[in-house]
Amino acid sequence: MRSAVLLEFGKDLAVESLEPLAPGPRDVVVAVGASGICHTDLSVRNGLFAGMVSGPMIGGHEGAGTVVEVGKQVNRVAVGDRVIASFRPACGTCSYCVRDSSHLCDALGPFLRKPRAARSDGSQAVAMSGIGTFSDILTCDEASVVRIDSDLPDAHLALLGCGMTTGVGAALFTARVRPGSAVAVVGCGGVGQSVIQGAAVAGAARIIAVDPVASKREVALRLGATDTVDPAVAPPEEQVRELLRGKGADCAFDVVGTPEIVASTYRMIGKGGTLVLVGYGPMDGEFRVPAFDLQAQEKTVKGCVAGSAQIRRDYQVLIDLIESGRLSTDALVSQQVGLDEVNVAMQAMLSGEVIRSVVTTF
Incomplete structure (x- = not known):
């Protein structure tokens, strides 16, 4: 071999x-x-x-x-x-x-x-x-x-x-994105693009793709993103909130994993919002969350492993979505x-x- x-x-x-x-x-x-x-x-x-x-x-x-x-x-x-x-x-x-x-x-x-x-x-x-x-x-x-x-x-x-199941599953199974909701996705490689597709299948009304690479932002728009953000222009959390008229996202997905970007992604969510940690960060990495903000605005921070997918059921579910044209590989x-x-x-x-x-x- x-x-x-x-x-x-x-x-x-x-x-x-x-x-x-x-x-x-x-x-x-x-x-x-x-x-x-x-x-x-x-x-x-x-x-x-x-x-x-x-x-x-x-x-x-x-x-x-x-x-x-x-x-x-x-x-x-x-x-x-x-x-x-x-x-x-x-x-x-x-x-x-x-x-x-x-x-x-x-x-x-x-x-x-x-x-x-x-x-x-x-x-x-x-x-x-x-x-x-x-x-x-x-x-x-x-x-x-x-x-x-x-x-x-x-x-x-x-x-x-790995990648597609993790991304699509993060939206459908971990976050359980609701129809009409606003979503931000930070990091638009293979997993991030799959989060975008999962959010689109779930019926999100606004899907904001955040990535410094222009070609990845362009792909994101083809796969269901409604807006894109270049973090080099201004702090991405400020750009996301501006697009959402100051309210913040219902769900924000960190698909990078570095503590600084996790903290930035947390600042994108609004009242009742959920931060989903999809990207692997360093094993000793830490980030700070303001306790009062977390409690008083009823926010949630969730880990995500393999998109919370049950592989013996969900692989075929995702294949059916691909074959029907709802997801793209x-x-x-x-x-x-x-x-x-x-x-x-x-x-x-x-x-x-x-x-x-x-x-x-x-």
């Missing part, structure tokens, strides 16, 4: 030939058709979650492909099934899964630590999010894959493994690249040149 492996924080991933370890009785082997490159991949490479990574790790956490082998105890998928690999598993039996909160599934921790392949020097590599989609072949627990029914190409289905896939170009594609994402790059040639 060919895989892009994280060997040292802050360094490019190394594309290597690995020997896959034998699958266990609950494991599924998938021929990867496509893997999206998400900003979280860059954050992991740069050490944002250093305490959660030990030893070599196959990168990638957003993919789709076809099942080629299953363990004896696997009963959710079969050889030949098309599947989406999810960066959040859904074991179906933990206390969170049985309470319809599978996005918080307890199985993730053990999956992160399980070796999946051997390197030429004899060391073993784990897989990012328990799947490691920057590889032509991945082995994972059946809890991490969902069988789907669709003719969409893998390059588009892969986005549902076309506008999100900026380019398709080979595995050897994964580091170049990460840099293009960092510089704002692309919405989403997808690895389709391994």
Whole structure:
């Protein structure tokens, strides 16, 4: 198998030939058709979650492909099934899964630590999010894959493994955006553009896209945004409030994660408003919220993991919305690249040149 492996924080991933370890009785082997490159991949490479990574790790956490082998105890998928690999598993039996909160599934921790392949020097590599989609072949627990029914190409289905589900779900499932409401979205990469689409599906009357990159603001308008804000012109919270006649947004989504931008996004919401934290920030990051303002204006701050989506139900729901034309994946896939170009594609994402790059040639 060919895989892009994280060997040292802050360094490019190394594309290597690995020997896959034998699958266990609950494991599924998938021929990867496509893997999206998400900003979280860059954050992991740069050490944002250093305490959660030990030893070599196959990168990638957003993919789709076809099942080629299953363990004896696997009963959710079969050889030949098309599947989406999810960066959040859904074991179906933990206390969170049985309470319809599978996005918080307890199985993730053990999956992160399980070796999946051997390197030429004899060391073993784990897989990012328990799947490691920057590889032509991945082995994972059946809890991490969902069988789907669709003719969409893998390059588009892969986005549902993380970015699109997180963004659309943030609007539909986490914030539960109401028809006629006013929404601000800060950060318009692949996830932010998906928040915009989710807010449009939910019936938001005003959707304000905030991003310093002009091309991303233009894409946002095509995907449902009614207004755009360039934070370089003036403080974005002031611009958002001006557009909303001083009242502030009903929901504001931070899709960046840095404490300064989180605090700015909080200042965009009005009375009874909700701030939704979608972007991953530093593990020791903090931001201040004025307690009186939070209480007296009945505001809410909510975390968002995987768009609060229940993958065994919601992947197919989102696919149906794509196939009916209510959601678009076309506008999100900026380019398709080979595995050897994964580091170049990460840099293009960092510089704002692309919405989403997808690895389709391994």
